[in-house]
Amino acid sequence: MSNRFIELGAISMLLKEKVAVVTSGGRGIGRAIAKKFATEGASMVVTARSQKEIDEVSAEIRAAGGEASSVVADVSREQDCQKIVDRARQAFGRIHILVNNAGVLGPVRPVEQTTTSEWDKVMAVNLRGPFMLSRFVLPEMYEHGSGAILNIVSIAAKAAFQLNAGLGRVKSRIDRLDPHARSRGSAQRCARECAEPGTGSGDENVERIRARTCRLFQRG
Numbered sequence: 001m002s003n004r005f006i007e008l009g010a011i012s013m014l015l016k017e018k019v020a021v022v023t024s025g026g027r028g029i030g031r032a033i034a035k036k037f038a039t040e041g042a043s044m045v046v047t048a049r050s051q052k053e054i055d056e057v058s059a060e061i062r063a064a065g066g067e068a069s070s071v072v073a074d075v076s077r078e079q080d081c082q083k084i085v086d087r088a089r090q091a092f093g094r095i096h097i098l099v100n101n102a103g104v105l106g107p108v109r110p111v112e113q114t115t116t117s118e119w120d121k122v123m124a125v126n127l128r129g130p131f132m133l134s135r136f137v138l139p140e141m142y143e144h145g146s147g148a149i150l151n152i153v154s155i156a157a158k159a160a161f162q163l164n165a166g167l168g169r170v171k172s173r174i175d176r177l178d179p180h181a182r183s184r185g186s187a188q189r190c191a192r193e194c195a196e197p198g199t200g201s202g203d204e205n206v207e208r209i210r211a212r213t214c215r216l217f218q219r220g
Contacts, residue, residue: 014214016041019092021084021137023075023129024102026053029152032206033099038066040210042097045088047071067092075102075129076121085136094144095137097213100130101152150213 020037024030025046031053034046038061046054046061046068054070061068069091073080088095106122107114130151141147 013041015097018096019043019045019088019094020097020099020213021045021047021088021095021133022099022101023084023133024048026050026057029206029209030099030101031057032203033101033209034068035061036206036210037097037099037213038064038068040214043067043069043092045069045071045084045091045095047073047075047084048102049074075100075133076124078132081129081132081136084133094140096141096147098133098137098147098149099152099209099213100133100149102126102129103152148213150209152209 015037018041020034020042022030022034022037022044025034025044026048027050030046030048034044034057038044044058044061044066046057047070048054049072051070051072054072058068058070069087071084071087073084075081075084085095103126104122107118134149137147137149141149
């Protein structure tokens, strides 16, 4: 890690020598999380379906003096989730932090007008993906007695939206799954929680997620 990168980050390097995987890391909040974690010293594994976007993020991190690797993958597919984990371990040895950020909005229409395939796609990306990735990384975290998993949810987990039942249902499932996972994880000194981006600016949301992840990992 170069001094230039530390100076540009101008923060505490709380994730130094940690490896973090961020899904849907090529754009939006996932991209911002990846770059923010890198300034904390984490080696980043950035994954999404777009090669161009994740390569750009990884290149920006490396240009600033950090370490990053990119993996093209669709988290709705089990083999792709396994590929993410395998590539992360090949690049950096092990995984300390997993950020399940990938998600799709799904159809914006009443539930009676939503097709089974549309419903299944939302469930596969937003719920099955986080489940599979967590299942792949938790044994390693338990073995080492530390680790952190952060699931990015939304207000749809708690509020009703007339035209987007699929998103609301799946986000509420993630929100309610985490207390059960935490009860086992706490015994293994591993932290797992949901983070809901707030109503502030994008920078404020990412900073909250960064601070929360640092606390989770330190507690873990």
